[in-house]
Amino acid sequence: MRDLNWNGYFNSRDLGGLPTPLSTTGSTVFQRVARGPRREMLTDSGWAEARQWGLSTVVDLRCMHEVGGREGDPVIDKYSLSSLVIVNAPTEDQDNPEFREVCPNTGDTTGEYSPIWSVKHCKLSPTLKRGCSSIAGQAAIAPG
Numbered sequence: 001m002r003d004l005n006w007n008g009y010f011n012s013r014d015l016g017g018l019p020t021p022l023s024t025t026g027s028t029v030f031q032r033v034a035r036g037p038r039r040e041m042l043t044d045s046g047w048a049e050a051r052q053w054g055l056s057t058v059v060d061l062r063c064m065h066e067v068g069g070r071e072g073d074p075v076i077d078k079y080s081l082s083s084l085v086i087v088n089a090p091t092e093d094q095d096n097p098e099f100r101e102v103c104p105n106t107g108d109t110t111g112e113y114s115p116i117w118s119v120k121h122c123k124l125s126p127t128l129k130r131g132c133s134s135i136a137g138q139a140a141i142a143p144g
Contacts, residue, residue, distance in 0.1 A: 004034060004053065007046035008074055012036030014053075038062075039086075040073045047080040057085040063092055 004012040016030025023029070031054045039058055042050065060067060067088065093099045 004036065004050075006036075006042060006049040006053070008041050008043040009036050009046055009050075010041075038070075040069045042076070042080075043074045044076050044080045047076065047084075051083070055084070057087065059087045059089055061089060061091045063090045063094070064088065 002014045002017065004014055006012060013035055014030055015033040015035060016028050018028045019026060020028050034050075034053070034055070039060060092103070
């Protein structure tokens with residue numbers, strides 16, 4: 001099952017089973033890569049469920065001004081995050097002229113136009129390509 005039911009997290013998925021030419025099996029391994037909404041929405045029990053699933057590294061693709069708790073987010077114990085590696089690796093930099101030239105008017109990443117939209121619909125600049133390589137190295141992500 002690809003749906004993940006971690007407490008506090010809606011619309012989260014295990015990306016296992018998706019096709020990739022980078023795997024000897026032709027698809028991404030289950031329980032290797034997941035995606036979901038803002039990490040601040042997870043409760044303590046949600047973080048425990050995520051760890052039980054195998055989560056060890058979070059790669060947050062949001063801009064720094066989008067990161068952080070909001071009104072209504074659960075208050076979590078500091079130990080809920082203690083063994084996790086959290087990598088902030090924004091895919092958009094609206095203050096960077098090169099990014100604005102390559103991907104103009106992508107909008108607010110918290111709304112309809114997500115970082116995935118930008119990568120999917122814009123050619124990747126050399127800087128963004130280097131950033132993606134760096135993310136994969138830091139998070140030790142392998143597709144299969």
